[in-house]
Amino acid sequence: MRVVQVGLGGFGRNWAREVVPRVPEVEVVATADVFEGSRAAALAEGLTTEDRCFATTEEAVAATRPDAVLVTASLVGHVPATRAALEAGCHVLVEKPFAPSVAEAEELVALAERQGRVLAVSQNYRFFPAPQTVREIVADGRYGPLHGITIDFRQFSGANGVATPHHALDEPLLVDMSIHHLDLLRTVLGRDITAISCRTWDPEWSMFSGPSEGVALIESGDLVTSYRGSWVSSGERTTWAGEWRMDFAQAEVWWTSRGDGPEGWRRDEVRVRRLGEVETLTLPRVERTDRTGSLTEFATAIAEGREPHISGRDNLGTLAATYAAVEAARTGETVRVAART
Known part of the structure; x- marks a missing residue:
């Protein structure tokens, strides 16, 4: 499976060093990061090359036409990168939490369903x-x-x-x-x-x-x-x-x-x-444990034509519970969590 990795900060570079090489089912054909410093660090570490390192998701996807996008950017970049990838017809595996609000997460889940693409979240502790x-x-x-x-x-x-x-x-x-x-x-x-x-x-x-x-x-x-x-x-x-x-x-x-x-x-x-x-x-x-487990489940689910166990749709329940905890801590009240799956 041909993949573009978006997000080359410290955690993203760790993905590139420690995780992706241990999952032979995927091949990273391009990388992207909006921050020049992160791109430079990835280049210096030999994790990407000049000809396949781009500033935006859109540029990387247009240049390489991948099957999927792996989003390892910080939270602020999750929604725009995931949306751009889905709109381009790519499957997406995104780091947790996959959106800064439940509403934005629901929007991405609906977009993936309309596009007929897999959206998964790397809840790696399951593996x-x-x-x-x-x-x-x-x-x-x-x-x-x-x-x-x-x-x-x-x-x-x-x-x-x-x-x-x-x-x-x-x-x-x-x-x-x-x-x-x-x-x-x-x-x-x-x-x-x-x-x-x-x-x-x-x-x-x-x-x-x-x-x-x-x-x-x-x-x-x-x-x-x-x-x-x-x-x-x-x-x-x-x-x-x-x-x-x-x-x-x-x-x-x-x-x-x-x-x-x-x-x-x-x-x-x-x-x-x-x-x-x-x-x-x-x-x-x-x-395959941890993040290699989540990346493998993502690739395997796509190959088998099924919804992964870590789908974005399933993860709405985790995201809603997390933000309910934040609200409960802020207000001092018990917060009900609406059913999402």
């Missing part, structure tokens, strides 16, 4: 053995009804005294990080989030400009999840998926997922506690 195993546990009901969930996420971004671009985000916890946990919750439960109450804050000594810590009560129908997230925790670090405790009638399932680096899957673990006995489950091997 790990632990959440896939837990989803099966929930679906088959082997431990009886599920009646409570606790999620705890702890990292310390900026502990080394070095600020990064995400320290300047308006919602560094909810929109940059918690969106992954909300998407995992929808994935393992197989149902949407229906309401959220949330409070966020930022310690005065942190390097963040927006709220870096938060707590929330998340409703998925009659099931309630207690969530705590922190970008500035001095406690023991969790994995990026956090630590989950799921209480079933007949057992507690504890799990964690996505450690650091290309072999982050090695940190995946699922433990089942029943009658005081703890069993660590043997997890399946996931051949």
Whole structure:
């Protein structure tokens, strides 16, 4: 599949170095970025060439006529790049969150449907053995009804005294990080989030400009999840998926997922506690994890003529829940999440 990659900032260049070369089903035929500095950095790193590096999505697509566009730009560039690609008849895989509002996301989903093209969102935390195993546990009901969930996420971004671009985000916890946990919750439960109450804050000594810590009560129908997230925790670090405790009638399932680096899957673990006995489950091997998993699912779905598991249509539920959490934190009220899928 011939692909144009749009977005050559630090994260986009990481995609070009670490992800795309590990998915042989795709070939990057051109790159684009509106910022000259990002294009220059990509050229200096040997990630693109002068003849296939463009300033805009439109120029890159017109010059190469690709099958698809991979959008790895910052959030402000997601909607214009995705719209331009879809209007040109290309399939699109875009980084999360795929739009700055639910309304704009719905517009892109509708455009993709009119064009008969695949629009997918790289919710890469789904492509790990632990959440896939837990989803099966929930679906088959082997431990009886599920009646409570606790999620705890702890990292310390900026502990080394070095600020990064995400320290300047308006919602560094909810929109940059918690969106992954909300998407995992929808994935393992197989149902949407229906309401959220949330409070966020930022310690005065942190390097963040927006709220870096938060707590929330998340409703998925009659099931309630207690969530705590922190970008500035001095406690023991969790994995990026956090630590989950799921209480079933007949057992507690504890799990964690996505450690650091290309072999982050090695940190995946699922433990089942029943009658005081703890069993660590043997997890399946996931051949392509993380972002290689989302890029592979995108390419495979197009080849097979089906909707990907990470479709933009499905992701409307995750995006709506994320922005509901932002609204709940701002207003102090419980916010209902309208059904989107």
